[in-house]
Amino acid sequence: MKPFVEGRHEAQAGVFSRFDMVVQNAVAEGARGIIAMPFKSDWGPVKEFVELTAFSDAKEIFGEGQTARLLRVAFWGNPLAVKAYRIASSKLAKAKLALDTIEIEALYAGTRGNKFQITIRPTLADPAKKELILTEDALQLESIIFGSISELIEIANDSAYIRVKKTGEEMPVDASGQALTGGHSGEDVTTTEYSEFLNALAAEYANRFVLDGVKDEAIKQMCIQYEKEQRQTGKLIKFDTGGMDALTIDYYGVTNIKQWAKKDGIKYEPEEVAVYASAAAASCPLNESLAQKVTPFDEVQKLDNVALNKAIKEGNLCFIQEGRTVKFSTPVNTMTTIKNLDSVITLDPEADVDAVIRTLQKIKIIEAADYIFEAQDKLFQKPISKANTEARRLATAQEMKDKLLAPLAAQEVIEGGSYSCYPNPDYHGPEPKKNTHKDEQYYITAFTLIDAAEKIYNQNKAS
Template sequence: MAGGEWEITDLPKLPGLYMNFKAAALAAVTTGDRGTVVVPYKAHWGKIGGFTELYRETDILNVFGSIEDSNGSTFYKTLRMCCLGGPKKILGYRLASSAAAKATLTLKDAENADKVTLSAKYEGERGNGFRATLAASLTDEGVYTLKLYEDTTLLKTYSFTTWQGLVDTVNADNSYVTAAKAAANTDLSGNTFKPTTSAAFSGGNSGITGVTAADYIAMLNVLEQETFNFLTLDGVTDASIQTSVASWVINMRKNGKKIMAIMGGSAADDTGDEAVANTIARSAGFNHEGIINVGVGVVLDDVSYCSAEVAPYVAGLIAGQKMTESTTYAATSFDDVTRRWRGGRSSEQEKAVTNGVFLFIYDGRIVKVLQGINTLITLRQKQNNAFKKIRSIRTMDAIDSDMQKTAEDNYIGKINNIVEGREALVGACKQYMEVCAQGGIIEKGTYDVYCDPTYHGANATITPEPDQVFLKWEAQITDVVEKIFSDFVCK
């Protein structure tokens, strides 16, 4: 359905719930599933241009058959980082160029004629490691077996009596390969097979080398129709790609799709002499509540990761938190940071906080988040400092998303735009806010929802169209304790 922001001078024409969030008029929410992260990656296996659901680190091995990145792949490092953050769900999206191809092997009959072509289920180099052995069964007369190996590991054993039986059996369980006629006119009724021993598949191409900015932009087009909460990248530091992602997210937010993007910089950006200036400049370039800029890399198990590579962790961390939690001072399992920003008053850490940089710090015991902030630096009209906090934006986004769904399911096109219908809508909104207040998301006793008296009621100064309803929301969104000031009086 349509949604997003609205202006009285340019009211939207499509049916939908349009909501403006203002510092003095915040809304309410019921907590829902806010924990889905979209993670693009490059890999040697898996679905291309579509989504693969993952929930935990063990899913990576189950889906990809490996936990190592090689030859340009980024799947393991990126997905593992996101899993470590603890999201509820990951939607993995594999990127590949048009050069991506499936590894194949053609089986022959006793007369050495091509009969059946086996193809790896997915495009990629992994398929080049498949091997097939075809032989007569040692125990059942007239039965043949095809054993599929990956290097020396047996993956599958198929039994059949005819070429058609081979095709049917393989395709019934297509975990690794599929089977088809070698040619359109190939006869599969026979049962004469040419034995093969450890015959290798070939021709698999992962399509990694040719991945460009256009492939990331194509992914964004697909994401417009997908439901998720956070978007990150697979260690990409290309400024043009990051700018495209940021612009897309900002546009989506204006049109009612309340998502956030988390990105970072290169190792050189994180650790060089100009690290602070470069990182702050990157945040200034984004300058939006929907974009989070990670400003420092981390060390885990003696391996250093740049801030762009640790951005998926931040996405997972935010996605895994309750609505009442904050990333501020959130403890991590990292061993160290790649650059320790100096603390204290008027320090590098203070510059990070005031200039929209999401920073990890080492406090002498653990690595933790300094403060849960986004890149919003310059407040726009009707914004206050709450818009700089990730927790506040998550609350506002949840309100918007929940109310859009509720309006679509229960009110738009279903109730009359009369006093009783508007009262029912207001009552539902207040119930949402009551739930939020009970859950600690908004302050109790601070909220209200009512029809905007500018458009409705005896004192209205503007007459709305018969299908329009204008609501006013008032509430105080809660925050966590981040600064404690005290006086110690010695007597």
């Protein structure tokens, strides 16, 4: 869905929408779950997205070397999926072993392949055949029985660890524990590799994206700029980071973590805690908030009440600690002013600016708004290429109410009785005030988003 700009008649077919904020000061302060993340590892596919639904899959495919270990942290947040993207520099190389008539190569580039050892020996059952044994750190990974090089190559093509190439005609000579060498993980990445990740992400669907603990300010700033550009083109994704000055970011699509945290004695920097927070925010039900949700951490950087209140007001997502339990505090993004509002969200002339800021600061509100935007995009696609009649416009509006708004009201994402969808009378009324082309349809969808209770006030009266 692309932003709708009043008065502009688009050349391309499609759905164009915007979110008009008409929040008044009486409005209370303001499950999907797919995140995307680049990372470095010693094994696995490179420069392509691999959709993971469990950490066990992540460990099997990529291992836990380098920042691939943060995939475990991502799954603490219980996301529906993690779109994992391994990055690497041009030094990336596969480990290899050349024998007399074959060359054995690790399936993936990286230093893990340097741990592989090859043994080739005759089989006891049939001396005409040989057995190739692949081990890693003295653990046998695979055994291949073969009677010819062609058979070895064919069987090895299904291996999860190696590939074999033919360099001669004879059966390979026996070998004992010979190691593959030359593997390089290409871990010396720069802004270039992260830029490649962002370019690839533009073609992927995800609710949020996060870096792999990166501290480089230039890379973070590049991601913030990318985030803003993507939202203005209609790609409703959010970016989670850490260790930055939230006041300088000041954007509703970016969340910043201020504190480090620990789990089982292992310290995670704010940039690494952001991996967990990203997954948790993406997977949180739309009718709930992250406020007071228990995290897997058992210690967090302490902030006194004054510092905590200041950090939250500056747009940081913070945590509190009660005993050995670490919880989310007020879940806000970095928006503190309206100076960085974009074409996706516009202000009604009557809107209360402070109330708008309080509302758009809430992670829950942005998640719900994005969900509605994306669902509208699918529903409004249906009348495209159909006859542009009043009956069809009314049917489209009714379907929006029946299939999207009513279920959201039932699930307490929007207020029941607050929603409606109808053709915009300024364009389609009996006396339209604005010009419309014969191939255009205009709608108004109205609803009131429900925030979650995050602050409970009680007054006791004892007698």
